[in-house]
Amino acid sequence: MRTAYSVETVRAAERELMARLPEGALMQRAAAGLAAACADVLGRVYGSRVVLLVGSGDNGGDALYAGARLARRGAGVRAVLLAPGRAHAGGLAALRRAGGSVVSDAGGAVGLVEQADLVVDGIVGIGGKGGLREAAVPLAEAARRGRGVVVAVDLPSGVDADTGEARGTAVRADVTVTFGAYKPGLLIDPGREYAGVVRFVDIGLGRGLAGGTGPAGSPRAEALQHADVARLLPVPGAESDKYRRGVVGIAAGSARYPGAAVLAVGGALRGGAGAVRYVGPAGGAVLARYPETLVSERGPARAGRVQAWVVGPGAGDDAATVGEVLAADVPVLIDADGLRLAEVGAVRGRGLRGVPTLMTPHAGEAAALLGVEREEVESGRLAAARELAARYEAAVLLKGSTTVVAEAGGGGAVRVNPTGTPWLATAGSGDVLSGLGGSLLAAGLSAVDAGSVAAYLHGLAGRFAAEGAPVAAEDVAGRIAEAWRSVVGAGV
Ligand SMILES: NC(=O)C1=CN([C@@H]2O[C@H](COP(=O)(O)OP(=O)(O)OC[C@H]3O[C@@H](n4cnc5c(N)ncnc54)[C@H](OP(=O)(O)O)[C@@H]3O)[C@@H](O)[C@H]2O)[C@@H](O)CC1
Ligand SMILES: [K+]
The missing domain is CATH 3.40.1190.20 (Ribokinase)
Incomplete structure (x- = not known):
């Protein structure tokens, strides 16, 4: 059974778990799972061209840390920042230390996206409101027509995590790597279609989601297998x-x-x-x-x-x-x-x-x-x-x-x-x-x-x-x- 929880429930479970773990531990778990999935779809990491689309929240942070891991394995990694002043600082530093580079002119990055072997969509995750913002639309379109594989972080940007709605343009992923729990939007069209193949990364939310000591949030949706x-x-x-x-x-x-x-x-x-x-x-x-x-x-x-x-x-x-x-x-x-x-x-x-x-x-x-x-x-x-x-x-x-x-x-x-x-x-x-x-x-x-x-x-x-x-x-x-x-x- 694939069991999906609402954003509210996932957030509450995350808060409960974060309070018991060292700072940043959850994001490292997410980034490790994401990097592993990216390496799988690339086949050969060394020498590959990776472009990260990075928004202003933790979804972009996941992308940056995963990008750092791929850069350490020999990939050429570039991060396109959609909100240059607000990108995840720790993630940016990690990427730079690993040899990755940063592109602050999102408008000029369309060609890079089209030519990449792998595009990682870290524009927005469960914190997203409304559809994709204007600046991100040409990049999402370039990813779609480009030659590379598109991997969405947590969910395809532009898709509503709770309902699967996609208002306007949304990122079309080949693979979505989702953390902690399935979100209903990954199981319901049109979101399901935008997500491509969904890979689940367990970051340890289980106890909080099941209601154990944490919030008694019950599942919102489930898909039989x-x-x-x-x-x-x-x-x-x-x-x-x-x-x-x-x-x-x-x-x-x-x-x-x-x-x-x-x-x-x-x-x-x-x-x-x-x-x-x-x-x-x-x-x-x-x-x-x-x-x-x-x-x-x-x-x-x-x-x-x-x-x-x-x-x-x-x-x-x-x-x-x-x-x-x-x-x-x-x-x-x-x-x-x-x-x-x-x-x-x-x-x-x-x-x-x-x-x-x-x-x-x-x-x-x-x-x-x-x-x-x-x-x-x-x-x-x-x-x-x-x-x-x-x-x-x-x-x-x-x-x-x-x-x-x-x-x-x-x-x-x-x-x-x-x-x-x-x-x-x-x-x-x-x-x-x-x-x-x-x-x-x-x-x-x-x-x-x-x-x-x-x-x-x-x-x-x-x-x-x-x-x-x-x-x-x-x-x-x-x-x-x-x-x-x-x-x-x-x-x-
Ligand atoms: N919490 C955890 O334990 C873990 C969380 N994890 C990860 O964090 C993600 C959630 O991170 P998050 O809460 O920072 O929100 P996120 O989805 O990055 O976006 C919010 C930002 O985007 C902006 N924004 C809003 N709407 C937008 C739009 N339509 N288009 C463009 N931008 C938009 C908004 O800014 P503003 O509205 O102020 O401009 C805000 O700054 C989650 O999906 C998972 O990937 C993992 O690391 C595992 C551990
Ligand atoms: K995303």
Whole structure:
């Protein structure tokens, strides 16, 4: 699991640790880790050309001390100072002692940046406010088009550490070396994309972050990894029959949109439930594609037992079916039209009774439910998911470039999906996800686990299906088993 903490929590943990350590010790740990990562990406340090972009805070200090270490190993290191009078004094002295040089005219340094083998972005770290300042923009752009590798210190400058927002230009890193804890902005797009490969350097904050003797700051975001997902996936026991593995009911599709039902059933059949029951007007289309489906002509209340329901994909205006499903005392996943048709009170009532509900809106649907503009949801995905989860007392999976899952009530760490791919933004892909999530709910996973595991597998399946080309939702459903196998293989 990658666990990310807010800047406030990281700062508090740092203060607590610094009080017990000699002055400057933490920065030396950070700089040592940073220099090691830089040496790795360079391959050969001796003779390489390194340019440090140095801002006015400790982020620049890290860059300068790491630069000094590289200079001692024979690299030609130049520090470009964005605020010449305010650069970290100790770091500057260390760099000069090691033979590095300083460039105070940032405006004239564009050529240097373009020609460097390695550009180290120490412009600003967790102390950053707003986007990159004007003087830094041409340097960030030069780093992007230049020939060298770009390594960001702690996080790419211009990216908001707590939200992943990038206002205006931000540094595009190949590698980000982050200290002490992941920051949410490294896990959430667009920040995640700007960060490139993230390397974590432990500087000893663990005890403070865990709440031990330090601040009881809880994680803000977490990203499942293969091994976490492998532990959560349902495994049938020797005596499991199809009913013990869970039956998932799909109340989806309409005469106008039969395809949504077919795709949701397709996702559900690959999600670990023992059987899929379909209720709705698209039974013929469903059976034609998936003859193993149990199709019922009657409404959800009389369709037979299920351990979880999926309601909403392609449902049109069928509010009665949505109401009937929400009245059932089993977990329910609500998607698409169902989100619009579900009454807040009915969903909240389930949550207050302890019956799980998982809502799976995309940004547009979430914006409509919250009564805000879509852009507001897109630029503050964590906050939007938490707000919906609090209003509805339901787990909320907010789909998008980075899919996030908040627990009912909106507290706790938000799960952030690391496997997404832009190719998944294709018609019907959400229907597959809803079936898959419902199937995992029926197999016994909690709402947050079912949502985050479904997003993880769906993202992997999307990548397998796409391989760099457009995909159809059917292809994604068809690759879920492969995604599952790849996860389980890595977890054992
Ligand atoms: N604390 C620790 O224990 C450890 C911390 N560590 C490291 O320290 C980093 C945090 O250092 P920090 O607190 O000095 O803040 P930092 O990110 O360098 O920036 C603040 C400065 O930048 C400025 N500035 C603000 N916004 C800006 C913008 N948009 N664009 C440009 N400039 C902007 C602002 O100045 P002002 O607004 O006054 O002009 C201020 O001077 C952290 O990320 C990690 O790398 C490690 O060494 C491990 C131990
Ligand atoms: K930085």
